[in-house]
Amino acid sequence: MTRIAFIGLGNMGGGMAANLAKAGHDVRAFDLSQDALDRAKAAGCLPMASVGEAADGAEAVVTMLPAGTHVEAVYGDLFAASLSPAAILIDCSTIDVATAKRVTEAARAKGITAVDAPVSGGIGAANAGTLTFMVGGSEEAFGRAQPILAAMGKAVIHAGANGTGQAAKIANNMLLGATMVATCEAFLLAEKLGLDPQTFFDISSVSSGQSWSMTSYCPVPGVGPNTPADHGYQGGFATALMLKDLKLAAAAASDTGADTPMGAKAAELYQRFAEAGHGGLDFSAIITALRG
Ligand code: NAD
Numbered sequence: 001m002t003r004i005a006f007i008g009l010g011n012m013g014g015g016m017a018a019n020l021a022k023a024g025h026d027v028r029a030f031d032l033s034q035d036a037l038d039r040a041k042a043a044g045c046l047p048m049a050s051v052g053e054a055a056d057g058a059e060a061v062v063t064m065l066p067a068g069t070h071v072e073a074v075y076g077d078l079f080a081a082s083l084s085p086a087a088i089l090i091d092c093s094t095i096d097v098a099t100a101k102r103v104t105e106a107a108r109a110k111g112i113t114a115v116d117a118p119v120s121g122g123i124g125a126a127n128a129g130t131l132t133f134m135v136g137g138s139e140e141a142f143g144r145a146q147p148i149l150a151a152m153g154k155a156v157i158h159a160g161a162n163g164t165g166q167a168a169k170i171a172n173n174m175l176l177g178a179t180m181v182a183t184c185e186a187f188l189l190a191e192k193l194g195l196d197p198q199t200f201f202d203i204s205s206v207s208s209g210q211s212w213s214m215t216s217y218c219p220v221p222g223v224g225p226n227t228p229a230d231h232g233y234q235g236g237f238a239t240a241l242m243l244k245d246l247k248l249a250a251a252a253a254s255d256t257g258a259d260t261p262m263g264a265k266a267a268e269l270y271q272r273f274a275e276a277g278h279g280g281l282d283f284s285a286i287i288t289a290l291r292g
Contacts, residue, residue: 001025002148005054005061006045007074008093009036012119013064015127016092016152018043020062022129023151030054052081059084060148063091067244068099075103079110088144089114092133094170094241096248097163098255100136104162113141116162117149118169122237130154134172136165167252174249176213177242177266177283183213184287187220197223219284228282236282243270243279 002025006017009031021027021044029045030053031037037047048054055061055078065071071093078089089107091100091114100116107114115137125131131153135142142158149156159168186209190200197220205215205224218224228236246267253260273279273289 002059003028003057004148005030005048005051005058006040006064007031007051007054007061008064008066008070009033009040009045010064010066011123012092012126014039014043015123015129016062016064016131017045018127019129019152020148021045025148025151028054028058051077055081055083055087057084058087060088060090060145062148063089063093065091065093065095067093068095071095071103072099075106079106083112085111087112088141090117090145090148091115092117092119094118094173094245094248095166097166097170097252100166101163104137113137113144114162115141115145116165117145118165119153120169120172121153123235125154126152133157134159134165134168136160136162136167138162166248170245170249170252173242173245174260174263174266177246177270178262179211179213180217180219180284181266181269181286181290183209183211184219184284184290187287188290213284217284219287227284229284229287233281233285233288236284238279239270239274239281239283239285240279242283243267243274246270 004025004027006027006029009017009029017027017029017040027045028048029040030048030051041047051074071091104114115135117133117135119131121131129152132155133149133153134157136159146156159165201223217227219229221229249263250267273286
């Protein structure tokens with residue numbers, strides 16, 4: 001049993017903290033939302049009154065926060081608190097690579113080990129404990145984080161040095177955004193050419209156009225597996241979050257001089273869709289905008 005401080009008990013963090021408690025860990029949970037704290041308590045975590053209180057005596061601190069600014073603020077609170085230098089900091093939020101490197105460097109300066117460990121898989125996977133973690137940090141740090149992450153996921157993969165977990169995450173999600181848009185376009189073109197969507201799915205899902213967006217997350221209602229398309233595009237992975245990740249990818253591409261025209265086009269389309277008031281819909285709903 002490890003004493004773990006868990007900060008950020010939202011859509012994702014709530015289920016993740018519950019799975020750590022279920023695995024027998026002593027989970028000290030904190031969130032700014034009282035509702036989230038109440039849910040964590042019901043799931044077997046011990047609710048705490050502040051970041052510092054949760055971190056007191058913790059052997060590991062897991063954070064699952066919206067963006068880099070929140071992570072930087074919480075890490076500031078952690079460094080100001082009586083956090084043991086023997087504790088490991090595991091940030092599972094999706095944030096920009098530069099902030100991820102900055103906070104792990106700030107931790108290192110205090111003699112504290114930190115890893116970036118963003119996740120793939122949505123709220124369902126967070127609740128079921130079947131997330132994929134991509135971890136940036138030293139071999140030694142990965143070895144320490146691995147058993148904790150394994151209690152919340154089906155795969156824990158070492159990406160490389162600090163920051164590479166976030167790099168893998170934003171590159172993956174840029175690919176996901178672009179393939180989703182392309183999959184929607186292909187369905188619409190096939191439809192205009194007189195193909196039944198189910199027939200196109202049956203052909204393309206076993207042909208060279210196949211992708212996860214097609215086979216596992218089909219954007220057309222009633223076609224393929226059960227997806228948010230079958231539920232009015234509710235739940236799933238929000239357009240606003242996809243847009244956030246595409247913007248992180250665009251910023252990283254600009255910083256590094258990488259040419260990512262498909263990622264940029266996907267970002268532009270999702271920006272327009274979010275501005276039209278659809279930020280809360282699942283990202284596969286972009287097909288409704290392309291349909292016009
Ligand atoms: P969320 O907004 O539901 O949860 C974030 C939680 O952090 C909230 O409960 C909020 O109150 C809390 N918080 C914010 N600032 C805090 C502070 N200073 N101290 C304590 N708590 C604080 O977001 P989410 O959907 O759980 O996503 C979390 C992260 O996971 C994001 O970076 C997101 O991009 C990433 N992610 C989300 C999904 C998904 O499907 N939702 C999938 C993969 C990755």
